[in-house]
Amino acid sequence: MTREPPLMRAGTRRDPSRRTDGNVVARTAELLGKPLLPWQRYVADVAGELDDATGTYRYDTIVLTTPRQCGKSTLIDTEDTRNAQLGRDRKIYYLAQTGKDAEQHFKEYVKQLMDSRLAPLALKPRLSNGGMEQRFANGSFIRPLAVTKVAGHGVQMDKFTLDEAFSLTEEAGYMILDGLGPTMNTRLRFTGVQPQMWITSTEGTAASTFFNTLLDGLRAGDVPERTAWFDFGLPDDEDPEDLKAVARWHPAAGLLWDLRQLADFRQQFGDNKAGWARAFANRRDVGIAERIISADLWNATTCWPIAPGDLAGRPVVFGAAVDVDATHTAISAGILEHDGTVNVQLLKVLDGTGAAPNEITRLCATYDAPLCMDSRGPNGDLCDRLKALADINGDPVVRFVDMQAGDFLSVGQAFVSGLENGTVRHAADTELDASAANSARAWSGDAWRISRRGSTGKTSPLESAMLAAWGVSHRPEPEGPLQIF
Incomplete structure (x- = not known):
């Protein structure tokens, strides 16, 4: 029987020519005491399609x-329980951002299982912190884990769920997938059942670089052959403040709660419109929760732009930066003042990188x-x-400030320290202001850099200004007197 697909923004459609074990998942849900909602059954039918x-x-x-509030956890638990019965000694893991989150989810699942008609299949659970496990009579088990316990460790798995993936950076998310992918291939050969x-x-924020990148690729049509995906939520052309529209597109509206309760949910968010849209419309919050440079500090450290003719006698270094996907190139100047302070100003933001070499070489040559x-x-x-680039004598056209890998x-x-202690100032510029307002951090240990994918606008203007200021302090010895043309 082919079921009508639920209202989705996008996703994989059911192939009626293939058999599915979605009916077994549905029966498992009934035995657990929580029959599947229509959207859950549709996902189970598609995810459970079998290759002839x-x-x-x-x-x-x-x-x-x-x-939120649609029954995602119920579907995950049902799929895990069904998968554990596919054979002997199967290994099922539920991964969450922290061990506490994973274990809380697990405790709720165990209670549901033990109160259900499937309890005779389950052995006594282990509930000790850090060692939780629900083992079944056939030797299969379900375990909760923090993502930090999995990355890079090659844990053998027949099925794992990476829940609340919005919490992961791109680096952390793909480290997990890279570590688990090969082990899943091993299990396929060993059990004959395709691991999943x-x-x-729920959609995340600008900092959710792993999940954002994954969803953006799927929405752009980059869907691997063996991937099924489901995108529920309010479309971009609908208003998240229109509760009837939210209810129309929410997969659990009218099933787990009604419009009156939805109004109560909205009231709980108060003025936090972005939080409401993220939770109940599944809209990405593209705002920056914490600016790299506070608005007060940024506004207090402006200076007047310097005209090219006023640069005589002052050392200059140019900084250049390219936005992610090479959409723009920004060029800034760092100018060492007579009192030892550094003024930076954004000079140009070019489309792409094609015109950048000519402009950069012109500036470097003009101001030596x-x-x-x-x-x-x-x-x-x-x-x-x-x-x-080299001149007719084979000498480099552009001199570079020496920058090592870690610099x-x-x-x-x-x-930022220069702004705080008064040794760096920036010329007022609307594009540089916008870049400073919308650039986020990406941490590497105790150090950080601008997060190009985690920010909400052009990062290249601010990045080029930072590079120009750093370059002034690390500039190479001049090869001759400064010449201004």
């Missing part, structure tokens, strides 16, 4: 994003100034092109 060529699951990856990884979450830029990430291609992580902190 192999006789096992068609999909190895399930990506699910839903609003489920990645589930070096260039400071990162040589990795989105900057790598432009940096390589600039370093390859880039000190650039931002040095800039």
Whole structure:
């Protein structure tokens, strides 16, 4: 029987030509005491499609994003229970941001299981902190884990759920997937059943670089053959303050709660419109929770722009930075004043990187100034092109400030410290102001850099200004007298 798909923003459609074990998942839910809602049954039917060529699951990856209050946890627990009965000694894991979150979810599941008609299949659970486990009579088990206990450890798994994936950075998320992928292939050969990884979450914030990147790729049509995905929530052209629209697109409206209760939910959020939209419309909160540079500090450290003709006698360093996906290139100047302070000002923001080499070489030649830029990430291609430029004598056209691999992580902190102690100021500029307001941090140990994917606008203006200021303090010895043309 082919079921009508629920109202989704996007996602994988059911292939009626394939068999599915969604009916077994539905029966498992009934035995657990929580029959599946229509949206849950649809996801179970698609995720449970079987490949006739192999006789096992068609999909190895399930990506699910839903609003709050829709029954996502019930579906996860039901799928885990069903999977544990597919054979002997199966290994099922539930991964959450912290061990506390995972264990709280697990305790609620164990209570539900022990109160259900499936209790005779379950052995006595282990509930000690750090060692929780629900084992079944067939030797299979379900365990909760914090994501930090899994990454890079090659844990053998037949199914795992990476829940609340919005909490992960891109680096952490892919470290987990890279570590678990090979072990899942091993289990397929050993058990004959296709392992599955489920990645589930409500949409996150600008800092949710792992889940944001994953969803953006799927929405753009980059869907691997063995991935099924489901995107529930309010479309972009609907108003999250329109409660009837929210209810129409919410998969559990009218089933777990009604419109009156939805109004109560809205009232609880008060003035936090972004939080409400994220929770019940499943809208990404693209705001920056914490600016790298506070608005008060930024506004208190402005200076007047300096005209090119006023640069005589003052050392200059240019900073260049490229936005993620090479959409823009920003160029800033760092100017050493007579009193030892550094003024920075944004000079240009160019589309792409095509015109950047000519403009950068013109500026460096005109002011006999070096260039400071990162040589990795989105900057790598432009940096390589600039370093390859040579004059008729074979000498480099652009002199670079020497920047070692670890130096880039000190650039931002040095800039903020300079603003705080009065040794760095910035010329007022609307594009630089916007970049400072919308740039987020990405931490690496105790150091940080601008998060290009975790920010909400162009990061290149602020990054170029930071590089220009750092370059002034680390500029190479001049090869001759400064010339101004």
